[in-house]
Amino acid sequence: MKFSELDLQELLSFDDSLVAFNGRRALIFDPLALGILRKELVTMFGNHVARGLLTRMGYFHGWVTAKNMKDDFPWDSASDWRRAGGRLHQLQGHVQIEVPEDSEGRHKEHLAWAVWRESYEAEQHLLHLGVSDEAVCWALTGFASGYMSLAQGREVLAKETKCCGQGDAVCTIVAKYADAWGEELENLQTYYQSPCLDHALHTAAEQLKALEQQIRARVPTAQSAVPADMIARDPVMLRCLDLAKRVAKVDSVVLVTGESGAGKERIAKVIHEDSARLRRPFLAVNCGAVSESLLESELFGHKRGAFTGATQDRPGLFEAASGGTLFLDEIGELPLNMQVKLLRVLQERTVRRVGENHDRPIDVRLVAATNRDLRLEVREGRFRQDLYYRLKVIEIHIPPLRDRRADIMPLARHFLDTIGTRLGRNDLSGFTPEAADCLQRYQWEGNVRELQNAIEHAVVMALAGRVTPGDLPVEVREDGGTLLPRPGEQTLAEMERDMILTTLARKNGNQTHTAKELGIGTATLYRKLKKYGAQGFVVPGPNAD
Template sequence: MAKILLVDSDASVRTSVGLLLRKRGYEVHEAESEEDALEHLHKGRLDLVLTELSFGDRPVGMNILEWVKAQGAATDVIILTGQRGIQAASDAIQGGAYRYLTKPFDPEMLLLTVEHALERRRLRNQVRRLSSALKRREGIAGIVYRSRQMEEILRLVRRVAQVASTVLIQGESGTGKELIARAIHFLSPRKSGPFQAVDCGAIPESLLESELFGHTRGAFTGADAPRKGMFEVAHGGTLFLDEVGELPLSLQVKLLRTLQEGEIRPLGSNKTRKVDVRVVAATNKDLGAEVAAGRFREDLYYRLNVISIRVPPLRERPEDILPLARHFLSEYGARMLSAAPLQIDPGAAALLERYPWPGNVRELENAMQRAVALGSGGVLRIEDLPDSIRGEKASQIATAGLGTGEDLPLAEMEKRYILEVLRRHRGDRSRTAAILGIGRNTLWRKLKSYGYRD
C-alpha cells in the first residue's frame, strides 16, 4: 500500500482529498503545517507528497520540495495551488516537483496524476535495482568516494589498468581491496576475459596448490578426475590473489615460477602449460616485515610489488563515510524493501563521521544493512545503529561541540550543531547543507537568523 503525505492548511481540502485517496486504497497521512509535514517526512518512508504551494506568505510547498530533494529521496512531490499561484508552481516544476494541480481539483485528474507519479517511482526503483545488480556484477559500483585520497587512487587505477604489470594492493581488512582489483580488470584490455578471486588465507594449505594450479586424475586420494586450477580458469583475464601474505613458502616458489615463466604445472603432472593471466595480489600484512622475518620470499615480493596501491582505512578519509553510508542504504533499501533509501538524521551523521570504523567499509556496510533490516520509519537515527557504534563513548562523540552538557532548548541545540558542522567543513555551505540533509536556501535562512557572517 502506497503511503501519501497530504499537506494543506485547509481542513476541508485535507478531508475531501484524503477521503478520495483512501477510497483508492492509499495510506494517507495529513499535515496542516510545514512543521507537521517535516515531522512526517522524518518519521517514515513516504511514496508521494501532495503539498499546498504556500500558506499565506510562507513558501511551505517549496520548502518541503527543497527538503525532499536535499535528502536525495525518490519521493515525488505534487504541488497544489490556486490560479494565482500558477507561475510559482511552474517554478516548483523547474525545482524538481513532479506536477502541479490547480484548485478546485478534478477528482479523476488528481487520481490519475497520483497513479502516474507512483508508477514512475516503481519503475525508477526497478531501474535502480537492475542498475545496481549490473554494476555489482562488473565489480565497480562499490567505489563510492568523495575524498582526495580515493580520487588519486582511482586516477592511478585507470593508468595501471592499461599495462600488464602485476599489482600489489595493500590495506587493512575491509577497505575494499577487491573492488580496486575488479576496477583494474574492468578498465583494462582484459575486461572481456574472466576475473577470478582466490582467498589464499581461507583455503587449507593441503588444497591450495590444487586450487591455484589444478591437478591430474589420481594426483592424490580423492582426485577422481582432472581439474583446472584458477590460473587456467582465469586464462585471458585477471587472477586476484587476496591475502597473498598467507601463502606457505612451498607455494611461494611455485607462484614465483608462474609469474616469471607464464606457465603452470598441475599437481601430479610432469608437463607445463602456458597461461596468459594478469595477477593482482592483495594483503593486509606488511610484506616487507614478513620478508625480514623470513616468512615471505624477497624475490616473490619484488615480483608482486611492481606497482603498489595502498588503500587507506576509512578513518583516514572521513569525507567518504556519509556517501558510502547513503550508497549502502540505497542499495539495501532497493534490494530488501523495494523502497526509497533511509535518510540520515544530523545526530547519526555526526556519529558516523566521527566513529573510527576499525572494520572499515565492511563494518559500515554491515551497519547500514542492519539499519535497513531492523529500522522503523524513513530516517536512520543513532538508536538504529549497532551497540558497538552507539555506545556511551560514541554518543558523547556524536554530541561533541554542542555544549557543556547542560539542558538546552531544541532550537539552540540545532543552532549549535549547524554552526559546528559548518566550522568542521571550513565554511563550505554546500557540503554542510548536504550533511544536514537540507537545501542551501534553508541553510542560508538559518544562518541569517543566527546573525552568522563568513
C-alpha cells in the first residue's frame, strides 16, 4: 500500500455512539476548545511551559500513530510508511501539507521539508493570543518529530522556520536527525523533555511559598488586627483597638495617651501593622531618654562637621522612617525649642538637617504618645498649644490595666507561656485559683509592664505545675488579698462589674460556668454583660436569651 492511497472514508467508521479511526477509538474536538485550552495554559504557565506541554503531547501522538500504522497496513515500502504521517495529519484536519519536489528551502541535511497551510494551531493562537514572536504550531511539530523518530529508528526533531502565528504567509517545517541540529539541539530538546515542565513547576512552587510567607506575615494582623502580644478581652480595650484599626487606614497624626506601661507603643505598632505602610520601617524614640543637645540630630539628622563628632552626613529618624511610621514616645518631655521645630516639620512635611540650609521632603506617618495631661501642660505653659492641636488630630486613650480587669488573666497566661519558653520553664501549666485571685485583685499601678515583671518573678520562683500565690511578688500577694477597693475608688456597681468580668475571665469566657460560680441565672448574667458591652466577646451559656 502506498501512503497516497490512504482514504478518510476507509479509515473513519462509526459504531453506535463511538467514532473509530483505522479501527481504534477516536475523539472529535472543536478547534476552538483546543484554542481556549492553549490560552489557559499560556496564561497560567507562560509560553515556555505551554509550548513544552503541547509539543510533548504531539510527540507521543505521533509516536503512537507511527506504531499503529506500521502494524495495521501492508506497506509497499518502508518509505511509504514513513511518509504516511504527513498524509494522516491532513486526513485528521490538522493542517494542509505541500512537499515541493524542488525548492531552495530544502538542503541535503534535511530529513523532511514541507509547507503547512491552514494550520489549526496558528489559527487558534492568533484568535486567542494574537501575533507571537515565535512559531506556534507546537503540537503539529511534536507530532512530526514523534512519528519520524519511530519511523527512522533514531531521534528526529522538527522545527518551524516560518509560521503564520508569527506573521509569516505560510508555515514551513524542517526535520533533521537530532545530532544534525548542532548548536540548536539543546534549545529544541528543551521542549521534548520533562525537565522543562519540572523546572517551571519548581519555580512556581517557590513563588507560591514566597507568597504564602507574605500572606502568613499578614495573617495575624488580618485576623486579630493586633500583634500577638497585644491581648485584649475587656470591652474598653476592644473599643480602643477598634479605633486604632480604623485610624490605621488613613495617614493622620495620632496622639496616644495613657499611663506608663499601659501599652502605648503596642497600639502604635497596631496602627502601623494594619496600615498600607506595613512593609516600610517602624521606628521609635523616647523623647525623654535623649538629651536636648542630641535630640535634634536624632530626629532631623546632621551634616558632616555640624558639631564636634559629626564625622559624616547622617539622616535623622524622620528620613530613616521614610514610607513608614515614626513613633515619638513621651512627647510631653520635649523642650519648648524642639516643639517649635517639630511643629514646622508637621506643617511643611520637610526636615532640615543640623548644619544644612536646605529642606528635605519626608513621607512618614507620625504617632506620638505621652503619659502626661497635655491640656494641663498647655495651660501651665510647658507645652505649645499649636503643637498640641496639631498632634491631637486623633487621640486614642489607653485605659490602665486596673480599669480593664478582663484583660489581666489572658495577659498573665500569655506572659507565662512566652517567659516560660524563654527561661526554659515549660513545666508550668497555669495558675492556681488563689494565684489568679491575687492577680485579679491587685491594682497594677505599673500596668501591663508591672504584670509582665510579676509573671517573670513567678516563673523564676515556681517549683513546678502551676503558679501559687507564694510564687508572686510580695506586694501582689499581699495587696491582692482582698476584694475591698481602696477608699473612694469604686462604687458598688463598679465592684459588681469587676467581680463579674473577673470571674468571666477566670472561666475563659464561659457564661454558664460564670453564672454558676456567681450564684445568678445565665439570663441575668447575659443582661449585665450586655449592659457592660461585653456580650459579644464571651461564650454564651445555653440559657442566655
